[in-house]
């Protein structure tokens with residue numbers, strides 16, 4: 310019998326995990342971002358359809374390679390972002406997402422931060438070839454720094470993996486000689 314204690318997910322998280330809204334790849338999005346969590350190594354992609362005249366998000370979709378909490382958080386994030394202006398969507402915080410989900414277990418906060426960080430990265434990407442509005446700070450926000458680009462994630466994870474391999478090899482060596 311497994312001794313694993315299941316995480317206390319509430320019914321809304323479980324429902325969105327089982328039947329996520331807006332899951333899938335969007336064809337020809339107006340903005341997109343792929344981001345990974347430094348906390349766990351999971352990744353998500355966010356796609357936005359944007360009305361350029363009103364700067365309103367008319368559609369939002371996601372793909373997640375994360376956990377149940379991330380799938381639920383990403384799903385609710387796309388629901389919350391739809392019909393908001395880019396400026397309004399920028400203000401969505403992981404706390405808003407957690408509240409909307411009826412709270413996430415504390416150890417799963419980073420899964421919501423990943424969803425928000427990826428949304429912000431997608432919004433920032435939209436302005437890559439356009440004039441950046443004043444409400445987007447020049448440098449990355451904390452959420453964006455926790456939801457890093459794929460290359461950076463791979464770099465950090467491979468460094469971690471090498472460190473672990475080194476520690477294991479050292480232990481093996483000590484066991485042999487000790």
Ligand code: FES
Nearest residue numbers: 349351375376420
């Ligand atoms: S544990 Fe990685 S996104 Fe939740």
